[in-house]
Amino acid sequence: MINACKKKIKTILIIAGGSGGHVFPGLSVARYLMNHGYKVVWLGSKENIESQLVPRHGIDIKFIYMKGWRGKNIYKKLVTLLFLMFLSIYQALKIIKYWKPDIALSMGGYVAGPSSLAVVLCRIPLIIHEQNRVIGLTNRYLSFFAAKIFQGFPDVIANAITLGNPLRHTILSIPKPINRWKYRTGPIRVLVMGGSNGAYIFNKVVPKIFEQLFSKLIIWHQSGEKDFERVLKAYRKTKQKINYKITPFIDDIAQAYSWADVVISRSGALTVSEIIYVGLPAIFVPFPYHKDKQQYWNALPLMKLGSAIIVEQEKFTSDYISRVLESWNRKTLLVMAKRARSLITPNATKLVAQTIIQYLKEKKY
Template sequence: HEQNAIAGSANRLLAGVADRVFTAFPDVIAKARWVGNPLRAAFIGQPDPEQRFAGRSGPLRLLVLGGSLGARALNQIVPQALALMDPAQRPQVLHQSGAAQIDALRAGYAAAGVQAETTPFIDDTASAIANADLVICRAGASTVTELAAIGAAALLVPFPAAVDDHQTRNARFLADQGAAWLMPQSELQPERLAQWLQSAHRAALLACATRARGLAKTSATAELVAACEELTT
């Protein structure tokens, strides 16, 4: 099973001799079956975007996910971008940084004069994503899969040092179909991000989230287990 939108060298080699080949994204390995990535139940059972967005008003709800190690670029640029916005247009922010960067993140928001809820980790990531109007995050395989399963609008900033630039390929799966936005880290500057956020509207984010939900594959666990049982009995 290949989890990314571009196959790693080991899976490219093994695909030629494997009895079954599965992928998380389409058109990754010839003759493979596209099933998605395994998901925890919390990511599958969320209400659809229209239900979640119904009745929302006021500032946009922004969730920034830095991952367990912290995405330093996001942790530095997002507070600076928000500081450039009209305070009346700033979103309500929940920013997860990773343990190693939480102090620097809090200092960054304080220096920017921007109010935000900051935390090293989020225990219930599925609910946090579902509660957000917009997610800013990297584009790892699991993250992209979870965003689609929930149906969440996202601005994806791929990690530029990822092997074979696979995070950009992951992000394009959603972005090319209007189910996310892609911003390379080289273009992630405070001024540009501030302008982008000021132009974001809840109706457009709902449309994006709905398209993401339509691309979700949520039965990977069952399909992979079934294949293992078939091949071992």
């Protein structure tokens, strides 16, 4: 009798893995849902960023084995992919049957395909979220099975709801550019970000830019774990002891954004959304190996607005970027920062979480 009266806490399964661009927005939504009395569980993969980050937020995470399939031999690739696909769907099915979630939100990454198919096979409603300005292959197929489709930017998927990309609450509380810039003097502060794992091109070229402009710049360079020592050596070789800081991964990215005058960055969907929200001028170098050029499309509206420039990777040389940086001062940068903020959208974390909550209420799951 007592049990029958007890209200069951609804469980939301989040599927996201591989890189920050999928995991951080998932964590933002998870935090909101947990603060509103919902239980969140997570499916990811063991080798990636989510295995460390998610448990730190008090969320139960389980893993499936799924990898990317780059390689030259097409048959080998296909057989490996099929084998991995079946294995990971089987693993996901077992986990889902154990957790019995009421709904699943797939934020993408390698784990998204098999885990979301397992969700559909278990007849659990699936919501997918596309962060980029072009739809990825996995989401293209999953969209046929999804109960709802959310998108970060408008006009990407015909029947999707545009809710924006969920950002971390620490980023949402950064003051506006005009207030950040108010008492700022001294060299221009350049934040270098290569997506979740650092970018080799920045690691190779930016120390040379620093060598050319060291009296005019302070650099905070996110190198990725793999290249950290090499990048540190490259800066030390410049014989300058001050005005640079190298970090493999910046945990408190809000602090870095608040500090920066300008960002040199890849244009992953989340970084672009964060730069818009915070209001920061940028030099974007899109990841050049995506067939759909998603990072170029992510950055394009900012270039059109005049708050950023897009530099293709082969044109990212120390001479060219030094010239660009020298042509900017704090006054020009503030104008650019304000332009970026004109693309700001409402709080996507709240919108995504509230739409899920509403769906659960309407369907009485």
